[in-house]
Amino acid sequence: MKSESDPITDDEWLLRRVHYERFRTDTIPLISPNAFEPRLKGRDVDKDGISFYRQACLASPEEILATVPEEKRHEFGIVRVSVALIRSLGFAVESRPDSRVRGHVTIPEMNASDYAKDKAQFIPIKLRLAEEASKETNILRYPQNVPRT
Amino acid sequence: MSTIVHQASGASAYTRYHTSTFPSFESCGWFGRPDDSDHFGKDWSAITDELLRIRNLQDDWDGEGAEAPQIDLVDGAIALAQMLKSKNVAPPDRVHASVNGTVYFEWYSPRGYCEIEVLSPITAELRFVRKGSNTTEVVEFRRQV
Numbered sequence: 001m002k003s004e005s006d007p008i009t010d011d012e013w014l015l016r017r018v019h020y021e022r023f024r025t026d027t028i029p030l031i032s033p034n035a036f037e038p039r040l041k042g043r044d045v046d047k048d049g050i051s052f053y054r055q056a057c058l059a060s061p062e063e064i065l066a067t068v069p070e071e072k073r074h075e076f077g078i079v080r081v082s083v084a085l086i087r088s089l090g091f092a093v094e095s096r097p098d099s100r101v102r103g104h105v106t107i108p109e110m111n112a113s114d115y116a117k118d119k120a121q122f123i124p125i126k127l128r129l130a131e132e133a134s135k136e137t138n139i140l141r142y143p144q145n146v147p148r149t
Numbered sequence: 150m151s152t153i154v155h156q157a158s159g160a161s162a163y164t165r166y167h168t169s170t171f172p173s174f175e176s177c178g179w180f181g182r183p184d185d186s187d188h189f190g191k192d193w194s195a196i197t198d199e200l201l202r203i204r205n206l207q208d209d210w211d212g213e214g215a216e217a218p219q220i221d222l223v224d225g226a227i228a229l230a231q232m233l234k235s236k237n238v239a240p241p242d243r244v245h246a247s248v249n250g251t252v253y254f255e256w257y258s259p260r261g262y263c264e265i266e267v268l269s270p271i272t273a274e275l276r277f278v279r280k281g282s283n284t285t286e287v288v289e290f291r292r293q294v
Contacts, residue, residue, distance in 0.1 A: 019211045021245040032243060032255060033262070040249045043214020072212030119266070120276050120285035127262055127278060 002056040010084040014052035020143035029134035033126035038115040049106035057103030078141040079133035216250040221270040226252040
């Protein structure tokens with residue numbers, strides 16, 4: 001297991017929580033591009049960029065559910081994308097330690113301020129991330145016991 | 150990445166903002182048709198049910214602090230769904246509440262990806278990315294009330 005202070009390398013995987021609203025088994029791609037939408041309002045605005053967690057810093061992917069109330073955890077799936085993909089899109093991956101979960105990082109270019117100015121330019125990027133996250137090998141956990149339409 | 154913005158005008162419950170030569174909602178072909186095999190099995194009643202569920206969401210519905218969409222915004226989304234159905238547009242592949250208090254409709258087809266974000270009770274923005282393109286085409290719509 002890597003330390004949070006270790007350099008972030010291209011061969012690492014970054015994990016992201018995806019609520020079932022954006023994670024459906026009856027649609028292709030399974031993961032909505034909007035699973036990678038920065039938060040512009042609410043409790044945790046993505047002012048420093050959207051959050052991921054370094055898999056190499058975790059003993060289990062489920063550790064990243066620690067920031068979600070226990071009664072809501074079953075509503076979340078967990079997907080991963082590679083550091084290499086993020087960097088190939090021209091984005092950085094910055095370590096931003098969070099006392100609740102190890103390995104917290106952000107993509108500073110996908111921040112709330114820039115997203116609010118021009119949502120449309122982010123769509124091809126969100127599509128690429130969703131395509132990668134929807135691969136069977138990159139879905140580490142499915143939401144459990146949630147309503148489907 | 151680049152963006153092309155079309156300001157829209159036209160008839161029906163949702164109209165484009167200004168006079169434009171941009172094609173009408175139903176003729177642009179971004180959404181597909183109900184008889185497209187891509188959309189087989191989807192139906193508008195399920196979408197309406199989902200919107201009614203979204204209408205009942207409360208703040209922090211996702212456990213991550215997201216604000217719930219305002220009821221009048223969801224009512225605008227329901228009006229949009231009714232208009233699209235009346236225009237014989239294929240139902241979206243997915244409809245969901247966003248983390249920003251808005252509502253998304255999403256379509257996937259061999260032509261590309263199309264989404265409509267309902268931004269307020271009377272405004273919506275359609276965004277389309279053609280397959281293999283890095284350009285997003287945008288059409289802004291305003292609801293007649």
